[in-house]
Amino acid sequence: MIEWISQPWHWAFSGAAIAGVMFLMTWMGKSFGVSSSFKALCSIAGAGKRIPFFKLNIKEEYWRLTFVVGALIGGWIASTFLSSPESVTISDETIQALASHGYSYPEMDSTGAGFLPTQLMNFTSLKGIILALGGGFLVGFGARYGGGCTSGHAITGLSHLQVPSLITVIGFFIGGLIMTHLFMPFILG
Amino acid sequence: MKNIGFLGVGVLFGIIMTKSEAISWFRIYEMFRFESFHMYGIIGTAVAIGIVMIAIMKATKMKTLADTYVGYFNPMKLSLKRHLIAGSIFGLGWAITGCCPGPMYVLLGNGYGIAGLIMLGAILGTYTYGAVQDKLPH
Numbered sequence: 001m002i003e004w005i006s007q008p009w010h011w012a013f014s015g016a017a018i019a020g021v022m023f024l025m026t027w028m029g030k031s032f033g034v035s036s037s038f039k040a041l042c043s044i045a046g047a048g049k050r051i052p053f054f055k056l057n058i059k060e061e062y063w064r065l066t067f068v069v070g071a072l073i074g075g076w077i078a079s080t081f082l083s084s085p086e087s088v089t090i091s092d093e094t095i096q097a098l099a100s101h102g103y104s105y106p107e108m109d110s111t112g113a114g115f116l117p118t119q120l121m122n123f124t125s126l127k128g129i130i131l132a133l134g135g136g137f138l139v140g141f142g143a144r145y146g147g148g149c150t151s152g153h154a155i156t157g158l159s160h161l162q163v164p165s166l167i168t169v170i171g172f173f174i175g176g177l178i179m180t181h182l183f184m185p186f187i188l189g
Numbered sequence: 190m191k192n193i194g195f196l197g198v199g200v201l202f203g204i205i206m207t208k209s210e211a212i213s214w215f216r217i218y219e220m221f222r223f224e225s226f227h228m229y230g231i232i233g234t235a236v237a238i239g240i241v242m243i244a245i246m247k248a249t250k251m252k253t254l255a256d257t258y259v260g261y262f263n264p265m266k267l268s269l270k271r272h273l274i275a276g277s278i279f280g281l282g283w284a285i286t287g288c289c290p291g292p293m294y295v296l297l298g299n300g301y302g303i304a305g306l307i308m309l310g311a312i313l314g315t316y317t318y319g320a321v322q323d324k325l326p327h
Binding site: 005008009011012014015016017018019020021022023024025026027028029030031034035037038039041042047051053054062063064066067068069070071072073074075076077078079082088090091093094097098105108109111113114115116117118120121122123128129131132133134135136137138139140141142143144145146147149150151153154155156157158159160161162163164165167168169170171172173174175176177178179180181183184187 | 192193194195196197198199200201202203204205206207208209210211212213214215216217218219221222224225226227228230231232233234235236237238239240242243246251253254255256257259261264265266267268269271272273274275276277278279280281282283284285286287288289290291293294295296297298299300301302303304306307308309310311312313314315316317318319320322325
């Protein structure tokens with residue numbers, strides 16, 4: 001059983017499993033969305049004193065914070081007990097594209113797992129810090145401005161056939177394609 | 190204690206995101222370069238099943254554990270400008286960091302300390318939105 005779970009999952013199984021998470025959240029009476037947890041954290045940090053947007057009844061956010069703590073623990077369980085020995089098998093074209101910028105895969109991730117390019121985002125270079133902090137900033141700002149992220153719009157919103165969610169997801173791809181094709185070549189150097 | 194169920198679903202979500210490789214920067218980079226079907230397959234399958242699932246839950250008038258019906262309450266007002274701009278800003282950041290909000294937590298759990306810095310950026314971005322939202326088109 002553990003061995004079977006430990007191998008990388010097929011995309012169809014993964015997609016069905018994510019739908020399963022949404023089912024559980026819906027059944028438990030909540031809307032599945034992760035980015036609102038950042039709003040709740042701002043509120044806990046006292047942002048509500050200065051900006052009404054962050055005035056929340058924090059007790060009503062506990063379930064959301066419990067969920068993301070669970071996600072963190074789940075990540076730990078997966079990496080500690082269920083990790084597969086090979087790195088993520090990305091396509092040869094992608095490996096070659098990274099190589100053309102002087103990066104080798106999977107060494108680009110110091111753990112070798114192929115989850116995060118620590119040669120690009122790290123605490124040891126100014127560029128690494130700016131990319132992590134700046135990229136995260138855009139994600140957080142855009143998610144709140146649009147009223148949700150991948151889980152809230154692309155998964156939950158689309159499942160509920162919400163047009164605003166569809167428009168937002170199209171925006172996700174406009175921004176993502178611009179970054180990957182126009183700016184990423186310069187960022188990778 | 191009544192939130193313990195959400196902890197369980199969160200753990201499940203963390204394991205799924207890791208094993209599906211959806212937390213991988215390289216998978217996102219590959220997706221935006223159209224060099225693999227993997228991420229499209231995951232999102233497409235989740236949405237296809239999700240649409241059918243929600244439709245069945247609504248049609249059968251299924252009650253949730255909170256004793257409510259399944260529905261999309263407080264739907265957002267459609268604003269092309271807002272949603273396209275906001276989505277694009279998110280997308281720019283998604284393609285740099287290779288992770289959306291869920292994977293930030295999961296990557297931190299996987300032992301990537303730098304995910305904590307990405308998350309700090311996201312929290313600052315959230316705060317900044319709250320501070321300037323009156324000046325943005327909605």
